[in-house]
Amino acid sequence: MDGKKEVTIYDIAEKLDLSPATVSRGLKDHPAIRKETRKRIKETAQLMGYQNNLFASNLRAKKTNTIGIIIPRINSYFMSTVISGIEHVVNAQGYSLIISQSQETFEKEIKNATTMYNSRVDGLLVSLTYTTENIQHFEALLRKRIPIIFFDRVFDDPTCTNVVIDNTKAGYDATMHLLEQGRRRIVHLCGHLTRNTYADRLKGYRMALQDKGIAYDESLVIVNPLNEAGGIEAAQKFLQLDIRPDGIFAANDSSAVACMQELKIAGIRIPEDVAIVGFNNDPIARVIEPNLTTIHYPGYEMGQIAATTLINTIHNSRTSPINTLVLKHELLVRESSSAK
Amino acid sequence: MDGKKEVTIYDIAEKLDLSPATVSRGLKDHPAIRKETRKRIKETAQLMGYQNNLFASNLRAKKTNTIGIIIPRINSYFMSTVISGIEHVVNAQGYSLIISQSQETFEKEIKNATTMYNSRVDGLLVSLTYTTENIQHFEALLRKRIPIIFFDRVFDDPTCTNVVIDNTKAGYDATMHLLEQGRRRIVHLCGHLTRNTYADRLKGYRMALQDKGIAYDESLVIVNPLNEAGGIEAAQKFLQLDIRPDGIFAANDSSAVACMQELKIAGIRIPEDVAIVGFNNDPIARVIEPNLTTIHYPGYEMGQIAATTLINTIHNSRTSPINTLVLKHELLVRESSSAK
DNA sequence: TATTGTATTGCAATCGGTTGCAAATATTGC
DNA sequence: GCAATATTTGCAACCGATTGCAATACAATA
Numbered sequence: 001m002d003g004k005k006e007v008t009i010y011d012i013a014e015k016l017d018l019s020p021a022t023v024s025r026g027l028k029d030h031p032a033i034r035k036e037t038r039k040r041i042k043e044t045a046q047l048m049g050y051q052n053n054l055f056a057s058n059l060r061a062k063k064t065n066t067i068g069i070i071i072p073r074i075n076s077y078f079m080s081t082v083i084s085g086i087e088h089v090v091n092a093q094g095y096s097l098i099i100s101q102s103q104e105t106f107e108k109e110i111k112n113a114t115t116m117y118n119s120r121v122d123g124l125l126v127s128l129t130y131t132t133e134n135i136q137h138f139e140a141l142l143r144k145r146i147p148i149i150f151f152d153r154v155f156d157d158p159t160c161t162n163v164v165i166d167n168t169k170a171g172y173d174a175t176m177h178l179l180e181q182g183r184r185r186i187v188h189l190c191g192h193l194t195r196n197t198y199a200d201r202l203k204g205y206r207m208a209l210q211d212k213g214i215a216y217d218e219s220l221v222i223v224n225p226l227n228e229a230g231g232i233e234a235a236q237k238f239l240q241l242d243i244r245p246d247g248i249f250a251a252n253d254s255s256a257v258a259c260m261q262e263l264k265i266a267g268i269r270i271p272e273d274v275a276i277v278g279f280n281n282d283p284i285a286r287v288i289e290p291n292l293t294t295i296h297y298p299g300y301e302m303g304q305i306a307a308t309t310l311i312n313t314i315h316n317s318r319t320s321p322i323n324t325l326v327l328k329h330e331l332l333v334r335e336s337s338s339a340k
Numbered sequence: 341m342d343g344k345k346e347v348t349i350y351d352i353a354e355k356l357d358l359s360p361a362t363v364s365r366g367l368k369d370h371p372a373i374r375k376e377t378r379k380r381i382k383e384t385a386q387l388m389g390y391q392n393n394l395f396a397s398n399l400r401a402k403k404t405n406t407i408g409i410i411i412p413r414i415n416s417y418f419m420s421t422v423i424s425g426i427e428h429v430v431n432a433q434g435y436s437l438i439i440s441q442s443q444e445t446f447e448k449e450i451k452n453a454t455t456m457y458n459s460r461v462d463g464l465l466v467s468l469t470y471t472t473e474n475i476q477h478f479e480a481l482l483r484k485r486i487p488i489i490f491f492d493r494v495f496d497d498p499t500c501t502n503v504v505i506d507n508t509k510a511g512y513d514a515t516m517h518l519l520e521q522g523r524r525r526i527v528h529l530c531g532h533l534t535r536n537t538y539a540d541r542l543k544g545y546r547m548a549l550q551d552k553g554i555a556y557d558e559s560l561v562i563v564n565p566l567n568e569a570g571g572i573e574a575a576q577k578f579l580q581l582d583i584r585p586d587g588i589f590a591a592n593d594s595s596a597v598a599c600m601q602e603l604k605i606a607g608i609r610i611p612e613d614v615a616i617v618g619f620n621n622d623p624i625a626r627v628i629e630p631n632l633t634t635i636h637y638p639g640y641e642m643g644q645i646a647a648t649t650l651i652n653t654i655h656n657s658r659t660s661p662i663n664t665l666v667l668k669h670e671l672l673v674r675e676s677s678s679a680k
Numbered sequence: 681t682a683t684t685g686t687a688t689t690g691c692a693a694t695c696g697g698t699t700g701c702a703a704a705t706a707t708t709g710c
Numbered sequence: 711g712c713a714a715t716a717t718t719t720g721c722a723a724c725c726g727a728t729t730g731c732a733a734t735a736c737a738a739t740a
Binding site: 075077283 | 395424437439440441458594629640
């Protein structure tokens with residue numbers, strides 16, 4: 001009780017005049033130990049305030065019951081929602097969750113991967129930075145058969161499972177919706193094209209244009225960091241275009257909202273002059289006026305599914321046969337994209 | 341290279357014809373090892389792809405280099421920002437971060453505390469649930485001299501350090517601001533009063549009223565979960581009051597915004613009919629129209645400071661002499677609270 | 681009673697790194 | 711050249727739980 005001494009199975013063994021081996025087995029209900037002995041062991045353990053030493057166990061078992069997660073940033077609505085879903089599943093399954101941020105830089109992502117490797121995580125969940133172009137930094141883990149699941153911002157690799165939405169389809173849906181509202185000249189605000197999420201949304205945008213027989217105009221695609229500053233900057237570019245567009249499809253809500261606010265200040269009417277569609281369904285989408293049409297993106301579920309899949313893979317101790325898991329998305333039509 | 345064999349210091353020792361002890365010392369720059377030997381050891385380690393086994397180290401050192409964090413929910417703007425700050429410091433200092441959510445329930449908080457104890461974290465960062473009334477579930481950790489720092493939602497205990505803002509003063513500032521705009525009948529939308537954050541903000545609200553010689557009217561205080569539903573509900577109660585209030589001070593932004601939206605639908609003009617002040621400075625505060633006056637709450641810094649203090653305490657291996665650390669807050673005046 | 685079978689429990693090695701102390705080697709001084 | 715000191719390195723015992731195999735106890739069968 002004085003906080004100095006740590007109770008071990010040896011202490012219990014001594015007290016009960018048994019061997020540590022028996023105590024160890026008794027504590028985990030090994031059938032070879034007589035029921036009554038098991039009960040005595042457990043009671044004594046409880047009484048003496050015994051706590052299993054995970055290091056000793058892990059050292060033997062070569063397992064950590066720990067799952068790692070590497071993401072660009074925690075503090076976005078979408079990402080914190082995903083993590084919440086992950087944590088829910090992971091904790092319910094008796095694993096711990098170690099989190100690290102790559103701060104959107106490749107170097108930090110590499111460092112984090114090394115740390116995770118050293119921490120001997122049993123599995124890893126990763127959402128890549130904008131600019132990650134290869135996954136060599138995960139090689140060490142993969143060689144040791146530690147399963148890695150990429151979610152949202154993924155990398156195509158035959159040994160890993162990806163959990164995503166169909167970004168191409170979503171980009172198509174968003175753009176087609178604008179086209180169906182009679183919009184013809186549509187700006188696309190998108191992120192770094194190295195990353196699947198943005199490359200695919202752009203692809204969908206182009207496909208929708210093509211299906212409607214509208215020529216693709218590269219000058220209407222604005223690549224930027226998709227944050228508040230990016231949205232404002234995009235609005236300024238928008239205002240300088242010779243022929244003013246009548247639609248905007250932004251690859252996330254925060255840039256869409258920032259852009260909207262800037263356009264409103266400039267006297268542009270939404271949706272009369274410009275119809276806008278965002279992406280993510282952040283809470284701000286229902287606060288901005290007019291409310292923002294957007295693609296609903298199931299973050300919590302994505303987290304749950306990624307975590308569940310990872311844990312299953314760990315238990316089966318073989319690479320999952322699933323290569324890609326595609327979740328449903330949904331276009332939520334609100335006032336920002338009504339007909340002219 | 342085939343992913344089966346793990347390189348240990350024994351392998352390195354054998355290869356260099358040294359003892360494992362020398363290798364162990366060499367790897368961590370023990371001065372008793374000749375510089376040249378150290379270099380050889382490190383090079384060989386690198387070459388063979390050696391990775392330190394943390395369990396073995398931890399088992400001996402009885403340290404984990406891991407910090408735990410227990411919070412009600414990850415997925416709020418404020419909390420994810422705090423965590424981001426924590427992660428930044430913790431990772432820079434070479435620690436890992438284990439996260440768990442109490443989902444705002446006392447039972448889960450107890451379970452999480454036990455898990456953290458079993459994981460042998462070196463220190464713990466905690467933000468309590470609405471209803472936590474004692475900290476007996478942290479006793480086991482405290483007895484083992486594992487430092488705990490509470491942040492934001494804290495509990496007064498002489499053995500722990502708290503990192504907070506002056507909620508009483510902030511509540512006072514917010515209320516006084518409304519009073520100075522000529523508002524006289526002010527509703528206070530607040531959370532569960534067991535928690536310091538809300539109890540103190542209410543206290544500040546009352547003090548401001550008193551300083552202006554206005555009687556405290558209990559019917560104007562609405563206690564609710566401070567989420568979107570809570571904000572809407574509060575708006576409905578507001579609309580049913582006999583004498584309509586002319587000000588609202590909400591204890592967070594999301595409920596304030598939800599409430600505003602509902603009031604706007606009911607035809608109430610903001611700020612003409614009702615002036616509103618929120619709390620937290622969430623991004624939505626600058627999106628809602630009119631922009632929401634609010635208390636800026638330094639989440640990222642709070643996380644950094646809590647983590648830094650914790651790590652210092654761990655290094656000094658004695659309880660910190662600091663009992664409470666109070667951060668600055670700031671009233672940001674926007675359109676939602678202009679004079680009538 | 682001797683033998684075979686079954687239920688319990690213990691022995692001892694193992695996981696991989698750390699560290700007090702002793703031993704071996706190198707360096708210095710006289 | 712030899713003792714004395716300083717520099718390097720190794721031995722072996724930990725840290726605490728796990729587990730294959732052996733050993734013991736006890737019951738059942740011939």
